[in-house]
Amino acid sequence: MDDNKKGWVFMNQKDLSDALVDQLNKSRRVTILVNGGWGIGKSHVVSDVGNGRLSEKQMNFIHLSLFGMNSLDEINKNLKREYLLSKSNQDETNMVKGMKAVFDNQTTRSVISHLSEKYIGLSIDPLNLLPLKLGDKFIVCFDDLERKSPNLPMDEILGLIEEISLKCKVIVIANEERIKESDLDWPIYKIFKEKVIDRTYTIDGLMDITVKKIIEEQMPGDDKFISDIRNTIFDFFIRHSIINMRTLEKSIAFVMDLRSRCNLDSVLTTLCCAIVNEDSLGQDLYSFSQKTRGKKDDSFYTKYSLRPNYEQLLLELLRFYSTNRLDDNKVKHYLNPNKTECELLLEELQEGHLKNETTLLAHFASVKQNLKVNNLKFFGSSEKLLYVLIHLQLCKNWFDISYDMNELKEWYLNVIVQLAQNGKINNVENIKLIYNQTVPFLNTFLDQYELAIQEQSGEYYLKKYTEYFDNKDYNSCSEIVHKHPGLILSIIDNLDLVAKDICTRELFAHLRLIVDISFRDKTNVHPLVEIRLSNLLHQTNDKVIKHRIKSLQS
Incomplete structure (x- = not known):
């Protein structure tokens, strides 16, 4: 143990809390010093005791931060202000109640000060007239002693604290290591401590139960997803023995910020905590983002048991931490490496209630840009585009x-024509039934969608028909024409083959099917087929060919 620390009482949050409750309950007058490093949780424990564990004892807890205080007058005014606002000040006199009403209105205070200076030549702040009636049921806490203004002498503020300690119970919260850095303040502080302080408690670590409590308070929720994130943060802080409460609170805030932009897993959560911890330690974050080099003990990845292949992900989170800008797609592709950008975007829209307006506006801008440049690869299919537009609406x-x-x-409307694929028509009616009541533009869009699918369907089967025909697979050609008679107009030129010597039995059977379907279904192409066959009949003198054509006409 360091010689400077001999005789100090070391404790964790629970030890400190129990000790404060014990001392404040049994002592009529007591002045306690709570010492420890910044971010260790001193103020948290003291406030928890004053506002929580002692509230049943009807104690009045007044907390005053000395941070930046420049004069005793400023401290006194702020002390009286906190006195007025203390929640359990039940026995106020009429004067105090009136003063409280005056204090609550800054304009009234300024008017009184102005009038008093005008008529009696003396500026009076009503707050200075308020008697500070303390007693055994009051606890005054002076926090951040080491952060007082350099303009305020240490002996003056310590004299005020000593004066208050004669009227009630007092807690002083300080970081003695920081006070030691002042050659002027430290000697005066040591004299004061010996004369006034009854108990010194030094807190030197965060308890597991305190870490868990803070995480649960700041990340409420019973679902498994939140529970897993809480457990990851808790394990990180316990495993790495991090005792700074501010680092814990900043880590939780950063994790929740990232969660508002994307889903999380244990790796992302761990990276968030590691970034905040390195920042709290004053490290150069970008130097730690490099892959493992040299001594492994000096590596960011080794230190936090992470794989070096998270480098790009880490850089993206560092950018988010430093600038609040995030390439969502990089994080989402890490979480879902097998999903397309459009699929990830659709998932985000389907979980819109978990996002914020900024994220949804960014999704809209992304869709708009990809539509504008006809990025067919982004959407992949007409169905995906349809569902993206529906969920945007x-x-x-x-x-x-x-x-x-x-x-x-x-x-x-342009992109859907290019994306439309066969086999999707049956889904259109289902989509109408599900969404039509809440998506006003859907009918127009779906009509265009269905028309595009039908047109694209014809192009698709015409291409397949041509492939089969070139390969003389006339049976497959007949199946396509039977299912899609609208193709006949596009293949009517094939009827000319009936007058060629290459017309085999199989080809003739296929041409007969074409004519039969056009006659039977009375399609728009029926008159054109009749004209085509009549022209062929008049153009030939070959009796065999005439017989073939007449067979098709009959």
Whole structure:
């Protein structure tokens, strides 16, 4: 143990809390020093005791931070202000109640000060008239002693604390290691401590139960997802023996910020905590983002048991931590390496209630840009584009997001034609049934969608028909024409083959099917078939060919 620390009482949060409760309950007057490093949880424990564990004892707890205080007058005014606002000040006199009403109105205080200076030549702040009636039921806590203004002499503020300690119970919260850095303040502080302080408690670590409590308070929720994130943060801080409460709170805040942009897993959560911890230690974050080099003990990845292949992910999180800018796709592709950008975007829209307006506006901008440049690869299929547009509209309806779906119309009507694929028509009616009540533009869009699918369907089967025909697979050609008679107009030229010597039995059977379907279904192409056959009949003198043509006409 360091010689400077001999005689100090070392404890964790629970030890300190129990000791404070014990001392404050049994002592009529007591002055306690709570010492420890910054971020260790001193103020948290003291406030928890004053506002929580002692509240049943009807104790009045007044907390005053000395951070930046420049004068005793400023301290006194702030002390009286906290006195007025203390929650359990039940026995106020009428004067105090009146003063409290005056204090609550800054304008009234200024008017009184101005009038008093004008008529009696003396500026009076009503707050200075308030008697500070302390007693056994009051605890005054002076926090951040080491952070007082350099303009305020240490002996003056310690004299005030000593004066208050004669009227009530006092807690002083300080970081003695920081006070030692001042050659002027430290000697005075040591004299004061010996004369006034009854108990010194030094807190030197975060308890597991305290870490867990803070995490649960700041990340409430019973679902497994939240529970897993909480457990990851807890394990990180316990495993690495991190005792700074501010680092813990900052880590939780950073994790929750990232969660508002994307889903999380244990690796992302660990990276968030590691980044905040390195920042708290004053490290150069980007130097730690490099792959393992040299001594492994000096590596960021080894230190936090991470794989070096997380380098790009780490860099992206560092950028988010430093600039609040995040390439969502890089993080999402890490979480879902086998999913396309469109699939990831659709998942985000389907979980719109878990996101924020900024994220949804970014999704809208992404869809708009990909539609504008006809990025067919992004959407992949007409169905995916359809569902993306539907969920954009639903998010707009549900959350009143400020984007205009009409901005997309010019482009999605063009893109849908190019993306339409066969076999999707049956889904259209189901989509109408499910979404039509909440998506006003859906009927127009679905009509265009269905038309595009039908047109694209014809192009697809014409291509297949041509492939089969070139390979003389006439049976497969007949199956396509039977299912899609609308193709006859595109293949009517094939009837000319009936007048050629290459007309085999199989080809003739296929041509007969074409004519039969056009006659039977009374399609728009029926008159054209009749004219085509009549022209062929008049163009030939070959009796065999005439017989073939007449066979097709009969």
